[in-house]
Ligand SMILES: [Zn+2]
């Protein structure tokens with residue numbers, strides 16, 4: 146019942162029209178989605194050195210605990226910015242499908258990988274009702290038939306959203322030490338056969354990367370827990 150009322154109100158205030166061309170039926174029509182350019186990731190996202198596609202240079206790999214970063218398109222694209230804004234702040238869940246199509250376009254075939262979304266703090270999840278990164282992660286896991294681990298990473302406390310902080314240094318301190326591995330999961334880790342992280346490659350999923358501080362913090366604890374390689378996968382890079 147609640148969902149029905151919510152859908153009714155959404156249709157009333159947010160009619161299902163393409164945010165780019167105005168065509169009825171979806172928030173982004175297929176032809177406008179196809180026009181969004183997928184960018185080759187041939188520069189290190191942290192220092193701009195040329196690198197083989199999607200890799201992070203050796204120096205930055207050590208510092209940021211991330212081995213690769215796959216991003217579909219620049220955040221400066223006004224249509225992408227609008228799609229992400231509506232997805233996140235107007236709670237339009239169904240944008241997870243078209244946005245994850247952009248992720249799939251920028252990925253090669255992947256296997257033997259665990260998918261982990263960047264979590265929200267429980268309190269914020271209650272306020273928002275859904276975690277946008279988790280919705281994207283679900284689509285990716287389904288598409289490639291990969292295991293999805295939504296419970297492994299936890300936020301220890303709620304912090305000011307990174308998007309509200311402009312300064313790079315403050316973003317870094319704001320997020321420092323924020324993630325931990327769920328203790329339930331660590332117990333499971335003791336049994337080597339059941340340890341889902343040990344020597345695994347993990348793809349961390351988020352909607353946008355700006356300074357990379359959030360992805361780096363998450364990658365750090367996952368590596369501590371035994372993961373071999375961490376890749377970041379995001380729709381847009383700021
Ligand atoms: Zn359109």
Ligand SMILES: [Zn+2]
Pocket residue numbers: 189190191192193194201202203204205206
């Ligand atoms: Zn670099």
